[in-house]
Amino acid sequence: MQLLKYDVELRNLNKKFGSINAVDNLDLKIKQGEIFCLVGPNAAGKTTTIKLILGILKPEKGDSSIRVKGYDIPAEKNKLRKLMGYLPQRKALYDMLTARENIEFFAKAKGLSNSDAKINTSSMIKRLSLTEHQQKLAVHLSGGTQQRTALASAMVNNPQIAFLDEPTVGLDPVLRREFWEYFKQIARSQNTTILVTTHYLNEAEWADRVGVMRDGKLIAIETPQNLMEQTNQHNMENMFFELIKGETQ
């Protein structure tokens, strides 16, 4: 009998670019409805991990496996696509479409019917406070608003599982908090599983569990509270440096 249902199961994952081990022997399990935060400095391998999970990149040959929502990746990646949301690190919008048109376009591109696309677009616009910007061309939106529009486009299909690559990068602290409140709300109310990456170490505090990543390796997987207790630190930034010290000694 299976007590816990894992939405993401990664085993023995490796990815090299030339001599760089971008992802190094990665094992990871994420529960359904969990907000899992992959945290680590730039070049730690966070984006590469997400791209492996989505089947965009192929892992090194070997005894590895990727299962997401019970689907074998990359073989069954098309089945996963119907129920997932993906926000790439580089936020992509069509400059010459309005905010609303962008969200609605991606709603339809993800397979929603025209009427569902309209309904979901309107509710995303409301939820992410885009109402006053919805008729502006994306190219004319401020950076933060573009990012909210991109997030709305990624989540407009009410995905069962979401992969959000640095959704808060470059945002002001208020907006960052709003994003995280949104993540918590959908995880609690819709049981959405969320894998979110960030290089803002402090953000990791708000996640259910944290994976600390460095040089392609996961050096710790814990709840934020446990991590801080174990390292005797009161914030995540200090915790991280404490962890690195432990690693390099």
Next chain:
Amino acid sequence: MRLTFLIMRRLFRTLSRDHRTVGLVVVGPPLFMVMFGIAFGGEIEHVPIAIINNDSDARVVIPYGNFTVFNETVSSLGDSITNTLDLDDPRVDVTHLTDYESAKKDVDNKKYACVVLIPVNFTYNLVSPLGSNISLEIYFDNSNPQVGGVVIQAIQESFQQATGEFRANLGFDVTYAYGEGISTLDFFTPGMIVYGVFFFSFMLVIMTLIEERRSGTLSLLLQCPYDKIEIILGYLAAFSIVSTIQTTLIILIAGLVFQVSLGVTIANYISLYIAAIIVGWTGLVLAIFLSAFARSEFQAVQFIPITIIPVLLLSGIVIPLSQIPEIIRWVSYLLPTTYSVNLLRQIAIEGYVLEPLNFGLLFQIGFVLMLVVASRLTLKEN
């Protein structure tokens, strides 16, 4: 000045690391110069024509009262004309035939550019004061007025040379197989449709795809739960409309401003539009296919001249295919636009109505299908 120098140095450094750009810079201009030189340097030569020569030597007797002032055998002018064209004139290659009706069919089938019928007693009628007025029958394919003009000139010159002062009672009776009253512009307009439609669909698609890749929206599209083929087909559908609009504009301007007529019947016009839309597709699929091989916007833009210039020079748009030197003519036969130009000229000038099994049509559709399949494999995120 300092900044200027820094920027200059940076540009050289980045350029020199991009080997394809270095290649284009070095190899491109000489290659195009050679192509232009070969393409435009050639004269129109060795056009196949047929001659039916029924003339013979003539015994010409000119009486004056009871005297005879002239009594000689004049050797056949028909023979001399034929020999001049056959042996001395590089512009035409002469085939000798005997049956006028079957020769006309050969002209209809594009085997010869024309057939000239030199009638019985041609020399006698020209030379003898008792001879009657005589006209020379020419059955003529003028669908390419550049070639047609050269052929007619060669024939007229050879007759002038042979008949000299006897020309007074000689007439030319020209019947057109194709292209009666066709102007150079009539001839070039179908080519312009091909070039305009191909150029714009190729350019627009490659630029749009570059932008789609640069902005990252292509990555998002590739993560949607649809087959990649749908992205390609979406482009195909959108740009079919663009091709239709462009064709309409070219037809309107050609017709209203330059009095070029491009079709007679509704079936002609429908054929013209179908052919033009397929031209748009060939440009579009080539753009989608090539865009996968560009690692930067800069490299993608390089594909534009590399594609557009051979199409302009080698598809028969400006230079007739028969005048393209044989060493590079095989390239012409690989270009789908060669078949497009041919097809559109047949439709616009000869009143051809498109048939489903037309070879040119099938070649282009094959090209499109092949590249759609190939693009489905090469269209990737990275």
